[in-house]
Amino acid sequence: LVERMRPFTSTIFAEMSALALRTGAINLGQGFPDTDGPPSLLADAAANITGGINQYPPGPGVPALRAAVAEHQSRFHGLSVDPDDVLVTTGATEAIAAAVLALCDPGDEVVTFQPYYDSYAATAALAGAVLRAVPLRASGPGGPFGFDPDELRAAFSARTRVVLVNTPHNPTGTVLTAEQLTTIGGLAAEYGAVVVSDEVYEHMVFDGRAHVPMATLPGMAERTLTISSAGKTFSVTGWKVGWVHGPRELVAAVRAAKQFLTYVSGAPFQPAIASALALPDAFYADIATSLQGKRDLLADGLRAAGLTVHPTAGTYFVVTDVAPLGVTDGVDLCWRLPELIGVAAVPVSVFCTDPELGRTLVRFAFCKRDEVLTEAVDRLAGLP
Ligand code: PMP
Ligand code: GLN
Numbered sequence: 544l545v546e547r548m549r550p551f552t553s554t555i556f557a558e559m560s561a562l563a564l565r566t567g568a569i570n571l572g573q574g575f576p577d578t579d580g581p582p583s584l585l586a587d588a589a590a591n592i593t594g595g596i597n598q599y600p601p602g603p604g605v606p607a608l609r610a611a612v613a614e615h616q617s618r619f620h621g622l623s624v625d626p627d628d629v630l631v632t633t634g635a636t637e638a639i640a641a642a643v644l645a646l647c648d649p650g651d652e653v654v655t656f657q658p659y660y661d662s663y664a665a666t667a668a669l670a671g672a673v674l675r676a677v678p679l680r681a682s683g684p685g686g687p688f689g690f691d692p693d694e695l696r697a698a699f700s701a702r703t704r705v706v707l708v709n710t711p712h713n714p715t716g717t718v719l720t721a722e723q724l725t726t727i728g729g730l731a732a733e734y735g736a737v738v739v740s741d742e743v744y745e746h747m748v749f750d751g752r753a754h755v756p757m758a759t760l761p762g763m764a765e766r767t768l769t770i771s772s773a774g775k776t777f778s779v780t781g782w783k784v785g786w787v788h789g790p791r792e793l794v795a796a797v798r799a800a801k802q803f804l805t806y807v808s809g810a811p812f813q814p815a816i817a818s819a820l821a822l823p824d825a826f827y828a829d830i831a832t833s834l835q836g837k838r839d840l841l842a843d844g845l846r847a848a849g850l851t852v853h854p855t856a857g858t859y860f861v862v863t864d865v866a867p868l869g870v871t872d873g874v875d876l877c878w879r880l881p882e883l884i885g886v887a888a889v890p891v892s893v894f895c896t897d898p899e900l901g902r903t904l905v906r907f908a909f910c911k912r913d914e915v916l917t918e919a920v921d922r923l924a925g926l927p
Pocket of ligand 2: 554556557572573574575713
């Protein structure tokens with residue numbers, strides 16, 4: 544294995560899910576729902592498979608899905624997107640990787656925030672790019688898990704090609720404000736960088752907040768690649784269908800990379816997801832309402848168990864500080880937790896270039912059935 548990929552031989556999600564399986568623990572580590580998406584979506588996909596939609600679809604994606612993504616962006620975000628400027632990918636993961644591979648030469652720089660979704664660092668390494676990760680600190684500045692604009696500016700250089708932004712943010716649960724996004728976008732414009740905006744949790748924002756897509760800010764649509772995923776919105780993480788849209792020449796660059804990563808993506812799933820994207824507003828509203836209740840259930844339980852619970856404004860994750868338990872390393876605790884009380888979680892330090900930033904932080908996922916969360920809370924009560 545080449546040197547630059549050696550830090551990435553296994554993912555924390557695979558390790559913690561395997562540990563949960565071995566020990567029979569409730570898996571609140573890897574973020575995936577324990578109920579499948581809308582019945583109509585599942586039935587459509589099954590019908591497509593038995594109905595013979597099983598060969599290579601068009602490279603850029605099935606026309607119906609590209610049109611449905613454009614329509615969704617108009618309906619929810621007021622964005623005007625030409626279906627020709629939508630590229631269907633094998634999950635958001637591939638969209639991110641293809642974008643970075645398409646836009647970065649070896650030695651170029653990618654600015655992002657830490658903690659980050661784990662694929663960001665690995666993807667930069669695949670491209671031979673250098674990741675400049677700006678801290679989001681639990682206690683600010685810029686609010687809980689906000690950033691210091693001066694620190695952000697200092698991360699930019701003449702080699703910055705991509706700014707990789709994620710809102711709502713995994714793992715911290717932060718939803719970036721229009722003001723924060725304007726600061727980020729302004730620096731991207733000043734340095735001539737492309738914003739790759741990972742918005743996979745766009746429908747999971749709580750307490751009446753709104754998700755602000757980077758591309759809706761003045762002047763940003765022309766330099767932003769917007770990414771989302773059916774896996775999150777429709778609870779079908781195993782289908783691995785995502786998409787990216789943006790300015791034509793940028794999407795063409797991403798397509799050039801994508802065609803040699805996977806060539807095309809999931810034929811029978813694409814038309815089914817196209818129909819699901821047209822589900823009524825009530826379906827989308829229910830995603831947030833239902834998850835907000837789950838957030839509160841788990842957060843209350845974690846607090847009762849003695850952990851410090853950081854606020855979750857969006858996503859299906861809650862970040863805790865385990866220092867009050869007398870624990871000095873979250874990694875250590877996460878390896879012991881399944882045996883100890885039968886619950887699995889993931890340590891936040893593994894999502895950081897500077898692990899000290901997340902040393903005592905542990906992430907729990909709440910995208911689970913209420914009875915599962917209730918059982919997890921009962922078990923957490925047994926924490927010494
Ligand atoms: N970005 C973020 C922030 C995520 O949390 C995830 C899901 N793990 C992804 C991208 C990847 O999405 P997909 O499963 O569609 O590749
Ligand atoms: N997005 C999910 C998480 O952050 C799953 C990621 C994965 O398994 N690669 O937990």
